[in-house]
Amino acid sequence: MKVRIKRHPKGVEEFEVEVSQKITLLELLYKVKEELDPTLAFRSMCRAGICGTCAVKLNGKPVLACSTWVSGEDIxxxxxxxxxxxxxxxxxxxxxxxxxxxxxxxxxVGKEGISLHEEVNRKTSRSWDCILCGVCDSVCPVLSESELFGGPLSLTRLYKYLHDPRNMDYEATLKTLQNLKPELCTHCMNCSYACPKRLMPEGLIREEENLLVEKGLLQRQVGGFDFLSF
Ligand code: SF4
Ligand code: SF4
Ligand code: FES
Incomplete structure (x- = not known):
């Protein structure tokens, strides 16, 4: 199969790779490195969808290379x-x-001897399961426009602490949430479609925005999004 790889600073290079069976994109990159060009650079650690280091774009779409299968098609x-x-x-x-x-x-942390109820675990599991791959931030259009927005990665990671009963300074966590400005999210869903762990960051951000409104820390914009505050 034909594998084109955008290499920095060289530009796109093409490799012809013998592939007899379905393999992961990461295995394919190792094949190129081991059989055709040892100078090819890419990251991987766990090879099991856990460390988040192998995020790349495959045919324009961000994926985890270790968890994505490729077969005969050119890529x-x-x-x-x-x-x-x-x-x-x-x-x-x-x-x-x-x-x-x-x-x-x-x-x-401050409170000890507090057990986490299953309900809390269920609620926060989407946040705990974030592997810090950066894919959500890489597709967020607001991050490209505004330095004020915290972005889906930070807001996803923060979510669990807003619901954790062991948190001894909830007010400080709320302040952090305020500073990340979840209200600047346009809810375009790019992050939710792209997240390889299917954590749906946009839904968490929506909840965080609602929490600020409930606490009286944010006034909901009437009629849409406040683009002018960028
Ligand atoms: S839904 Fe919000 S956070 Fe996610 S990509 Fe769109 S603007 Fe960014
Ligand atoms: S929320 Fe999803 S896409 Fe974003 S860093 Fe975490 S795992 Fe990756
Ligand atoms: S190598 Fe760890 S997530 Fe892919």
Whole structure:
């Protein structure tokens, strides 16, 4: 099969790969690296859809390379959007963790001996299951337009702390939510369609926005979205 790979800084290169059976995109990239060009750079760690490092675009759509099957068709592989590219398919992903740190998206632990009820676990599981792959941020049109918006990744990660009874400083977590400005989300659904773990970030953001309205910390915009505040 024909595999075209967008390599930084070289541009698109084409490889002809012998594939006799269905393999994952990650296995295919290893095949190119091991059999055709050892200089090809891409990231992978767990190979099991858990570490989030192998996100790339396959024919224009962001996917986890280790969890995506390819067969005989010709394909184009590119780095995900919105992150600066270090080499070939490797993007600079430290910014994701920095972003969480700067926004203080963590559990403010203090209360001990509190057990998490199944209901809380169920509610927050979509947030806990985030693997920090960056795909949602890579497809968010608002992030490209506004530096004020926290983005789907941060808002998805924050969601669990808003519902965790062990959180000793709920007010600070609410303040963090306010600072991330969930109201700037246009609910275009790009993040929900693209998230490889099917966490539906847009739905979580909608709930977070509603929470701010309930708490009197946000006034709902009448008639749509406040684009002018960008
Ligand atoms: S739904 Fe909101 S957060 Fe998700 S991609 Fe669209 S604007 Fe961004
Ligand atoms: S919400 Fe989904 S797409 Fe976004 S970082 Fe987490 S797992 Fe990846
Ligand atoms: S290699 Fe870890 S998610 Fe793909």
């Amino acid at each position: 184009l592989v590119e780095p995900i959007d919105r992150f600066s590219v270090i080499k070939d398919l490797v993007v600079e992903n430290e910014s994701m963790e920095k972003k969480l740190k700067v926004a203080k998206i963590w559990l403010r």
